[in-house]
Amino acid sequence: MITTSSAGPPVAPRSQHMVVCGDDGLARRLAVELDAVCGETVTVVLPSRTDEHGGEIDALHRDPSSGIELLVAARPDEQALRAAGVDGAAALALTYGDDRTNMMAALLARSINPSVRLVIRMYHRERGRHLEQLLDRAVLARRSLPNAPSPGELPVDTSTTVLSDSDTAVPELVAAAALGHGHTLQVAGKVFRGVVRPAGTPPHTADLATLAVFSGTDRHDPLSEDSAETPGTDGTQLLPDTVTSYNSQFTHGRLMLEEVSADRTLEAPSDSGTIGGWLRERVAHLPWKVFVSREMTSVLGLLAAVVALLSLATWATVDGIPLWKAVYLPLLDIFTMGDPATGEPRARKFLQLIAGFTGIAILPLVVAATINATGAFRAASISHPPADDVSDHIVLVGLGKVGTRVLVRLRSAHHRVVAVERDPQARGVAVARELGVPLILEDATGPRALDLARIAQSASLLVLTSDDSANLDIVMAAREANPDVRAVMRLYDDDFAATVSLTLRASYPEALTRSRSVSSLASPAFAAAMMGRHVLGVMPVERGVLLFTSVDVAGHPALEGRSVHEAFARNEWRVLAVGPAGPGTSDRSPTGTLGGGLNLAGGTGFDWRPAHGRVLRAGDRVVLATTRRGLDVLTRESRTAPDTT
Incomplete structure (x- = not known):
């Protein structure tokens, strides 16, 4: 049965809109992201409009300023997909909690509209990889048919992108715990963030480019979900030219793209290559006492x-x-x-x-x-408790699916980590032993676990268990032992997460506390993927939005043959980095965005401080910061470019 949120016939097919189908908070968060941040028109398909998520989407639909429509369908069958307008949609996101449901809907959608851009949530990685290849091959097979449309008639991006919400949440969790802030951009092993420089602040050596200038009152970072207020919007300009960037009119700060020097505590050199070191690693931590x-x-x-x-x-x-x-x-x-x-x-x-x-x-x-x-x-x-002299480390509580990936990411960046897990059979226990991470097998809500993890001497606490109440208990206990510890917890309920964050900040105003749901961390990555493989990240700036894109220079008249300085388009795009396009590379949207890390295909060898006189050639690939208008211009250019794939 299919119903809409208001009286009348089902939603009619419309061109170049987006459809989101799901049954949990990720679908709602994604719809809000596409509507409020990206400015897209969205149809949301949910099993019910009476539950929490359906009620919120219905309220947004009734808002005249919102571009969200609600369609109620028990499952995403062919009738529901057609009623949602998938046959004329630019992109479809399938975010059901069941892999099989998402797979069936993806196959149906590809048969209904072979050109629709698919973004699919999958928990099983290998299954998702095979599905991605299968659906992309279907598009290539259609292009090879005798009566297939010409390349100029096909959409630029008919891709299939399979994402895991836990994978997309990991980079921002790592950034918040290790660097003290989220909203990071990770490309080719480098980490970047957007940071507001107050008026009169001298340039920082880590600043790469000016992304925006503000002319209103600015006392908080407008990129932070912890901001109590945002700068005024009068006269705020995205991607300004140099004159505007330093104009006295804009006296309330500039948004800069900063290269982050990760605050890493490197491990001491290991002597595991010697016999003595080998013995110490295996017997020194044993509980002889x-x-x-x-x-x-x-x-x-x-x-x-x-x-x-x-x-x-x-x-x-x-x-x-x-x-x-x-x-x-x-x-x-x-x-x-x-x-x-x-x-x-x-x-x-x-x-x-x-x-x-x-x-x-x-x-x-x-x-x-x-x-x-x-x-x-x-x-x-x-268990393998940490040494008595360990300090400035990260305490990671919970070694489930998300916790294990966070642990691997932290260790790959050489951060000192102490893991706490109550289940000896948890998937991350073996990983922690393999990585040589101190491990405490106790319930973190008990009186001993945090003490054994030396929470009083730690720099950060990252709590990733599946129990919201337990996560809150652990953070509050840690705050008692170390009021200054940087605390990051994963909570499933968005409203609860916001309430907890505000309360803890009020109780400990000098300490950083972040409480985020996985769906809120994952939604920017899904939104970026729906906008196309060339979109790497989305950064909301007040009422506007900046998009980070990867573009091959070949076939773009506004880029090819021009210098980096000449390729700049005021309020439209700015070249951030230049590197080789490389054979076989693609603009695939990765498993992360500015709110979660990303890895740029072919990203090695990128120059993030290119000379203004460097001429862009056909063999180059550039990373651009663009406005929505700038992205539209680049997309129109690429539609008329010859197909080189």
């Missing part, structure tokens, strides 16, 4: 006292016996290892009986204490 526990020392002390008394008695009553033998014989008797003292003096026989009865009483205690210590040793050996 369990063998000197109070229980074990009490039992062994009692045994030693009994042996000492029996040894003194034997030495005093048996004539001519050396002292060593006076100790040796009682030990044999206690452990029932000696021969009966049939030919010995009466005192020796009496002491042997006492030693035998003492052994019967004490040996079970010794065995029990040994077994307990061995069990504790085995359990504690799984």
Whole structure:
């Protein structure tokens, strides 16, 4: 059954709009991102309009200034997709929580509209890769048919992009924990961010380009979700020229693209190549102290006292016996290892009986204490607490799907990490051991885990468990131990995340606290992918938006044969980096955006400080910051360019 959010027939097919189909918060967040940030007209297909997400979308639909429409359908079958206008849509996002539902809808959509740009949420990576290849081959096969449209009649981008919301959330979680802020751009191993420089601030050596200038009141970073207010919008200009950038009229700061020097705490040089280093890595962290526990020392002390008394008695009553033998014989008797003292003096026989009865009483205690210590040793050996002198590290709580990927990303950047996980079978436990990361296998909500992780000496706390309440408890406990720790937590409910962030900032105004849902972190990446493979990232700036794109220079009259300075178009685009296009590279939208990292295909060798006189050639690829109008101009140019694929 299909219904719309208002009376009347189903939504009629429209050209060049976007469709989002889903059943959770990601669909809602994506629709809001496309509408509010990217300015797109969006039809949202949800199973219900009475639940939380459907109600919010319905409210947006009723807003005259919004371009969102709501379509209610139990599942994304052919009737629902056609009613949503997929046959005339520019892009379709499928964000259901079930991979099979997304796959079936993607195949149907490709048959309905072979030219639609598909963005698909998939949890199974390998399955997603195969689906991506299959659907892209369908487009190539259509182009090879005798009656296929000419290249100029086909859309520029009919791609299929498969994304995982957890993958797209990882880079910003890492950036927030390691760098202290999100909204990062990661290209070819480099990290960048947009930062507002107040008026009168001298240029920074890390600044690459001016992205915008503000003429209103500016006291907070307009890019930050933690900002309490934003600059005024009167006269704000995106991608201004040099004269405008330094004009006295714009007295309230400039938005700069800054190259971030990651605040990394590098590990000390390892001596694992030596035998001594190999032994230390494998045995130094083992919990040998369990063998000197109070229980074990009490039992062994009692045994030693009994042996000492029996040894003194034997030495005093048996004539001519050396002292060593006076100790040796009682030990044999206690452990029932000696021969009966049939030919010995009466005192020796009496002491042997006492030693035998003492052994019967004490040996079970010794065995029990040994077994307990061995069990504790085995359990504690799984954990690998950090050294006592570790500091300025990142405490990572939760080694599930997201936590494991965050751990790998942090270690690849050489950050010191201490992991905490309560489930020994969690997927990240083996990864932590392989990477040599200190690991504490305890419940982080308990009283010991954070202390063992040395939270008081840490720089950041990253809490990524699947329990919202537990995440909040952990952060509050960490704040008590270390009020200045940089805390980042993953919460599933968007409203709850916003409330928690505001409350913790009010309680600890000097400390940074970020609480974000995975859907809010992932939605910018899905939005960028829906806009095309050439779109790498989206940055909202007040009421406008900047798009970061990757463009091959060949076939673009506004770029090819021009210098970097001449290729600049005021309020439309600016060249940020120049590099080789390279054979076989593509403008595939990666698994991240400015709100989550991205990896530019063919990104190695990019010059992020190109000389203004450098001439752009056909073999170059450029990274551009563009406005929506600038992107439209570049897209129209590429439609008329010859197809070189």
